[in-house]
Amino acid sequence: MITIENVRQRAQADARTYGYYLNPDSEFLQDLLEGLKKNEERYGYPSCPCRVASGEFELDRDIICPCDYRDPDVAEYGTCYCALYMRKDLYEGKAPILPIPERRPAEKQTRAYAVTSQVASQAVTGEAPVMKTAGPAAVRKKLWYCRQCGYVVFREDPPYVCPICKAKREMFVELEITPVG
Amino acid sequence: MITIENVRQRAQADARTYGYYLNPDSEFLQDLLEGLKKNEERYGYPSCPCRVASGEFELDRDIICPCDYRDPDVAEYGTCYCALYMRKDLYEGKAPILPIPERRPAEKQTRAYAVTSQVASQAVTGEAPVMKTAGPAAVRKKLWYCRQCGYVVFREDPPYVCPICKAKREMFVELEITPVG
Amino acid sequence: MITIENVRQRAQADARTYGYYLNPDSEFLQDLLEGLKKNEERYGYPSCPCRVASGEFELDRDIICPCDYRDPDVAEYGTCYCALYMRKDLYEGKAPILPIPERRPAEKQTRAYAVTSQVASQAVTGEAPVMKTAGPAAVRKKLWYCRQCGYVVFREDPPYVCPICKAKREMFVELEITPVG
Numbered sequence: 171m172i173t174i175e176n177v178r179q180r181a182q183a184d185a186r187t188y189g190y191y192l193n194p195d196s197e198f199l200q201d202l203l204e205g206l207k208k209n210e211e212r213y214g215y216p217s218c219p220c221r222v223a224s225g226e227f228e229l230d231r232d233i234i235c236p237c238d239y240r241d242p243d244v245a246e247y248g249t250c251y252c253a254l255y256m257r258k259d260l261y262e263g264k265a266p267i268l269p270i271p272e273r274r275p276a277e278k279q280t281r282a283y284a285v286t287s288q289v290a291s292q293a294v295t296g297e298a299p300v301m302k303t304a305g306p307a308a309v310r311k312k313l314w315y316c317r318q319c320g321y322v323v324f325r326e327d328p329p330y331v332c333p334i335c336k337a338k339r340e341m342f343v344e345l346e347i348t349p350v351g
Numbered sequence: 352m353i354t355i356e357n358v359r360q361r362a363q364a365d366a367r368t369y370g371y372y373l374n375p376d377s378e379f380l381q382d383l384l385e386g387l388k389k390n391e392e393r394y395g396y397p398s399c400p401c402r403v404a405s406g407e408f409e410l411d412r413d414i415i416c417p418c419d420y421r422d423p424d425v426a427e428y429g430t431c432y433c434a435l436y437m438r439k440d441l442y443e444g445k446a447p448i449l450p451i452p453e454r455r456p457a458e459k460q461t462r463a464y465a466v467t468s469q470v471a472s473q474a475v476t477g478e479a480p481v482m483k484t485a486g487p488a489a490v491r492k493k494l495w496y497c498r499q500c501g502y503v504v505f506r507e508d509p510p511y512v513c514p515i516c517k518a519k520r521e522m523f524v525e526l527e528i529t530p531v532g
Numbered sequence: 533m534i535t536i537e538n539v540r541q542r543a544q545a546d547a548r549t550y551g552y553y554l555n556p557d558s559e560f561l562q563d564l565l566e567g568l569k570k571n572e573e574r575y576g577y578p579s580c581p582c583r584v585a586s587g588e589f590e591l592d593r594d595i596i597c598p599c600d601y602r603d604p605d606v607a608e609y610g611t612c613y614c615a616l617y618m619r620k621d622l623y624e625g626k627a628p629i630l631p632i633p634e635r636r637p638a639e640k641q642t643r644a645y646a647v648t649s650q651v652a653s654q655a656v657t658g659e660a661p662v663m664k665t666a667g668p669a670a671v672r673k674k675l676w677y678c679r680q681c682g683y684v685v686f687r688e689d690p691p692y693v694c695p696i697c698k699a700k701r702e703m704f705v706e707l708e709i710t711p712v713g
Contacts, residue, residue, distance in 0.1 A: 179426060179438075184517050186370025189548025215499070215522075227498065234499050236516060245541060257541075313503070317589065318577070318596050319695075320687035322675070324526055325501035333500075333515050334695050335598060336546050341577075345686055347528050347709050360607060360619075365698050367551025396680070396703075408679065415680050417697060494684070505707055506682035514681075514696050528709050 172210050177203045181254065184236055190244060191261035193253050202254045206235055220252040221274070224285035228309045231326075232278060239273040242330040313345040353391050358384045362435065365417055371425060372442035374434055383435045387416055401433040402455070405466035409490045412507075413459060420454040423511040494526040534572050539565045543616065546598055552606060553623035555615055564616045568597055582614040583636070586647040590671045593688075594640060601635040604692045675707040 178192075181203065185192050193199045205219025217223035218233040232238040240250040247270045248260040259265040272279075314328040315321065319335035328342030359373075362384070366373050374380045386400025398404035399414040413419040421431040428451045429441040440446040453460075495509040496502065500516035509523030540554075543565065547554050555561045567581025579585035580595040594600040602612040609632045610622040621627040634641075676690040677683065681697035690704030 176426075180517050183370055183426075187368065187517075187549065189545055215518075231499060234516075234518075245538075245545070311501075314501075315686040318593060320673075320676075320685035320691070322503045322684045322686050323501035324496040324503050329501070335596075336542050336549075337577075337596075357607075361698050364551055364607070368549065368698075396699075412680060415697075415699075492682075495682075503684045504682035505677040505684050510682070 172207055174200075174203050174207055177207050177210070177216065181206075181235075185255055188241070188244075188255075189258075190255040191258060193249075193256060194261055199254070202252055218252060219254075222282065222286055224282040226282075226285055229278070229282045229285060231309075232274065237274075238330060243270055243273060245331070313347065314342045315345045317341050317343055353388055355381075355384050355388055358388050358391070358397065362387075362416075366436055369422070369425075369436075370439075371436040372439060374430075374437060375442055380435070383433055399433060400435075403463065403467055405463040407463075407466055410459070410463045410466060412490075413455065419511065424451055424454060426512070494528065495523045496526045498522050498524055534569055536562075536565050536569055539569050539572070539578065543568075543597075547617055550603070550606075550617075551620075552617040553620060555611075555618060556623055561616070564614055580614060581616075584644065584648055586644040588644075588647055591640070591644045591647060594636065600692060605632055605635060607693070675709065676704045677707045679703050679705055 181192055184190075193202070202219050206216040209219065209223060210216040213223055213225050213227075213230070215227065215230070216235050217230050218235050218237050221233050221237075223230045223233060236255065237250070240255055243250050244255055244257055247268055248257040248265055249255065249267055249270065251270050251272065253267060253270075256267075257265075260267055309326050311324055311326055314323050314325065316328075316332040316335060316337055318337040318341050319332060321332050321334040322345060323329065323342075328339050330339050331337070332341065362373055365371075374383070383400050387397040390400065390404060391397040394404055394406050394408075394411070396408065396411070397416050398411050399416050399418050402414050402418075404411045404414065417436065418431070421436055424431050425436055425438055428449055429438040429446055430436065430448055430451065432451050432453065434448060434451075437448075438446075441448055490507050492505055492507055495504050495506065497509075497513040497516060497518055499518040499522050500513060502513050502515040503526060504510065504523075509520050511520050512518070513522065543554055546552075555564070564581050568578040571581065571585060572578040575585055575587050575589075575592065577589065577592070578597050579592050580597050580599050583595050583599075585592045585595060598617065599612070602617055605612050606617055606619055609630055610619040610627055611617065611629055611632065613632050613634065615629060615632075618629075619627075622629055671688050673686055673688055676685050676687065678690075678694040678697065678699055680699040680703050681694060683694050683696040684707060685691065685704075690701050692701050693699070694703065
């Protein structure tokens with residue numbers, strides 16, 4: 171069973187690792203944590219409480235909290251899209267919380283939305299489920315490595331920021347493996 | 352030469368990275384650090400001061416401090432098995448320190464114990480060393496990746512928690528490499 | 533455009549991740565951040581403000597800030613080579629800042645210097661650029677993994693310290709990939 175406390179501790183541990191703070195407004199924070207809990211119960215993963223998930227893991231991967239967009243958003247605006255994670259100056263009220271434009275590519279939003287609305291219309295009309303327009307097969311993952319520190323990841327696209335050395339996305343290149351022997 | 356200060360600094364650096372605290376009881380902490388130092392001198396790696404190591408790296412890998420069980424134990428009980436690493440609330444005395452059940456699989460304990468007792472009995476009887484029952488070859492490592500953030504590791508089993516995005520062990524799947532060209 | 537604030541935030545985020553502090557002397561810190569900014573504008577990457585870069589990424593990779601030598605230097609001396617990153621005791625003035633010997637191998641310094649001086653002499657004589665003595669091809673990267681935690685990197689040499697579990701460099705071994713199917 172997932173409890174609000176589990177969700178809170180995981181978020182807090184992650185905030186500490188990255189030097190972030192959780193939103194100090196306890197009521198607002200509680201709402202976000204409940205959203206994460208609800209999504210984890212519904213989908214099996216804690217997708218972003220401020221975005222619509224498709225329920226298909228591969229389409230939602232980039233918006234599982236902490237989402238792919240958190241680090242560049244905290245760097246540029248001081249908080250993530252939901253204002254769950256904050257930089258110290260905003261946490262301490264020394265800088266204002268600004269509206270944050272959606273950084274998720276429109277193409278990913280559209281793919282997720284197509285699945286969501288299809289599921290919804292089937293629920294309404296009672297039609298048999300049809301072939302999904304975009305499945306996991308649509309996502310091609312590759313090995314990437316950070317040219318600065320050597321960090322290796324297996325993803326569709328490289329991360330915005332290297333979690334090890336903080337190099338920018340442009341520092342990642344594809345890693346092609348040639349067999350040994 | 353390994354000094355207590357080296358051991359302390361490494362533990363402190365690691366505590367900071369994960370947002371943990373070292374046990375505030377300075378005498379108790381000193382004992383643990385001395386245990387780590389003694390193990391590092393004896394085996395070449397700082398195996399857990401509260402567990403019996405075999406001296407075979409591959410069998411002890413999961414109990415090299417910080418052990419594989421630390422993060423789930425701190426998450427569930429607030430401290431690691433030894434109470435070396437602690438969560439903030441326990442460090443500050445706001446929550447009690449509870450006994451922690453051994454999370455290490457019995458099978459791993461048995462393998463390590465078999466090696467330890469064999470070495471001990473040889474020491475007593477003066478017999479020639481025999482073929483060890485379990486060697487490094489018994490451990491088959493694989494590449495795994497975190498489906499959430501793409502983190503890649505080469506281990507026998509995936510970690511309990513992804514060190515990068517904190518996803519649970521179930522989020523890891525085997526990464527099969529197909530050669531390029 | 534790169535601003536001093538970008539450079540400062542990246543350094544601060546990285547300091548927090550590793551439990552370090554930025555130099556408290558604000559004027560000295562400002563000079564280092566300006567050095568990083570200037571190098572990033574000139575070379576495309578923020579090479580160490582206290583070392584001479586060649587401008588060839590593969591030759592400078594180990595001195596891109598945070599450099600490969602930061603973690604062992606902070607562990608041993610309490611600060612990095614530039615005194616940009618500091619351990620808490622030195623940050624708080626409880627321990628003195630000592631001169632730090634250059635840990636970068638002489639061979640790497642020589643390679644970088646050969647390129648730098650060649651470029652400089654071409655600039656002076658106006659000669660046509662000649663084949664560079666050491667190019668990216670001279671660097672052979674391999675996959676390495678940490679035997680303790682399984683962390684995988686793709687680099688020329690393994691890191692001094694595993695960024696995930698803090699194991700020493702000796703814990704890394706080459707990872708040879710055999711194809712599946």
